Amino acid sequence: MSPESNIERVVPVMVPMPAERPYSYGVPVGMHIEPGSIVRVPLGPREVAGVVWDGEGELVPASKLRRISHVFDCPPLPAEMRKFIDWVANYTVSPPGMVARMALRAPAAFDPEPPVEGIRLTGLQPDRLTPARRRVLELAENGQAWTRSGLAHAAGVSSSVIDGLIEQGVFEHIDLPAQPVVAQPDPGFGRAQLTPEQEAVAARLREKVGQGGYSATLLDGVTGSGKTEVYFEAVAAALEQGRQVLILLPEIALTQAFLDRFHDRFGARPAEWHSDLAPRKREKVWRQVAEGQVRVVAGARSALFLPFSELGLIVVDEEHDPAYKQEDRVFYNARDMSVVRARIGNFPVILASATPSLESRVNAEQGRYERLVLPVRFAQVAMPDIRAIDMRRSPPQPGGFISPALLEAISQTLARKEQTLLFLNRRGYAPLTLCRVCGHRFQCENCSSWLVEHRFRKQLVCHHCGHHEPRPEACPECGTLDHLVPCGPGVERIAEEIDHHFPDARTIILSSDLIGGVKRLRLELEAIANGEADIVVGTQLVAKGHNFPGMTLVGIIDADLGLSNGDPRAAERTFQLLHQVTGRAGRTGLKSTGLIQTYQPEHPVMKALVSGDAEAFYAREVEERRRAGLPPFGRLASIIVSAGTKPEAEGYARELRRAAAHAPEIDVLGPAEAPMAMVAGRHRFRLLLHASRRADIQSYIRAWTARAPKPRGSVRVQIDIDPQSFL
């Protein structure tokens, strides 16, 4: 295509699309390129940003070879990041181009930020000295540079005063470096007063950071044990070493409260990174992380793919949280990939949680991680007193879901003018609606799941694919009027029941259905903190990120929900979630209570919650996983086949199944309809792979899919190594 004489050499370039390997591009004579350079290259009909990869460019037919069109004035993507991208692609069995794409998610950041126009004194004197001019000159006399409007504002004059002075040559224009997105954190700013136990753990973490080199630490501390303050000491140590720090938080936990605590300790806020960051801000953060101006990032899982050049510590807070698992495009768990990133970068990683994942506990037991335990809450804050309510012995009234025991506790809490939190992890009014006459059940037309009644919206809603329809008066099957019955509770129904029993109490429902988005949620939380509500009925939303200082009673409406869904992690998840919810209370020094409604009070989850001792529960779960050869002892993977129509998806899944490579240690189950049978208008089927030992399941999948017929039509295949959720 282009005359060869114009091309110096051929280099591999990773482009942001599902390419299995880098593409080859010619380097024009005189263009300076190194591995990691971020470049603009022609790709089909458009131009995209890619990264120059390592090694030699592959030989490619001259007719296909095109040339790099531009090198961005941007720090090259560090070798560590390129290695990390290759590693993640290999592990997740995804095209490396798609992983690289995650690291290039700030298109406008590759060009330097435009400098801010500033002004500075030249030394020349103005012809006349008016009072306004005098104020301006006094402020500027130390030779410091100002922005035009900044100086005018500071001096309390209009900007035409400044313009006049510029005109006379008193000020000259200079380019100021772009404004940093955040101030520099100061590791010595506000050292917290730590207890001796906390101090010991903090000292160990500081030591690890100080030594340098890779290490993985599980920081295990109950809610209120000061985990955050303790790992802040590790952050301080890394900053003192001149390294950058990444703190990962589950998306929802990225709250004002965390940022404030960070500010109290370091005198500045960390840079934030999450999916709904404004594009302009996003670009600034990306650029300043690459340039090393930003020293600490607090972010959601995608922050792992920021182009840090001096990263020296990763903290994964609430490491057990399922939000660390990405389940679209590239399926990865940011907690696990953080450990990999730390090993590649040769620096420490800290996994923190009050309820560590079973995987992390086993890794600690096997000596791969060091486990540091913070056993006690601050002296003045007692752990909540948690009791199970046996629903067989204390059943609710017919048509109700709250047992007399819980109602009595709520009543007493109201009498004391304290607050109650009721937790039910189910949105809407009722999870199932049926016709009392013919038995018709309302089911989603796309998925196989029941439609959830949302009484407030007067709709039946599918919680899997978002499909919704108005709730009819008559049964669509038999036509009978007014005989549709809601079955089971959602938060709306619990709130209704509360209103019935306590008509004078101020009740708030908190779920993702709350209209008004994050802003409204923040307002509601504030109102609750100010004591403007007596009873809060909430879903999962209340489990994370935000504490309710005034809550002295937490009621779990249905602790058994989620225990019987076939997910091998169901018990662990339930324990973690309920522990977290009950931990929201009891921070005020008041005596607080957690009441757990269950039909199986003997269940290990309930016993662990009631006793506050998770060791026996975890030991049992570990044994169960070991026996069944489930992660972390064995391996699981899913192959998800999706297509526009059900037969298409199922048909290809069957073809894939027939092509299964023989490996005695790997079982293939399915195809079966995938847990979320329909997503974004596509039908999904799943093959489940199980190896009872830590087999190289990736090689197996590669060999297998290579043998299988190519996906035809709209069929797409996605691979999920160790699916972390089965719902």
Added chain:
DNA sequence: AGCACGCCGACT
């Protein structure tokens, strides 16, 4: 993942 090219339904 984008994007263009290509072939079938309702309209300026």
Added chain:
DNA sequence: GTCGGCGTGCTC
């Protein structure tokens, strides 16, 4: 007669 829906195929 066109505009536009999204199925299909390609990108060094």
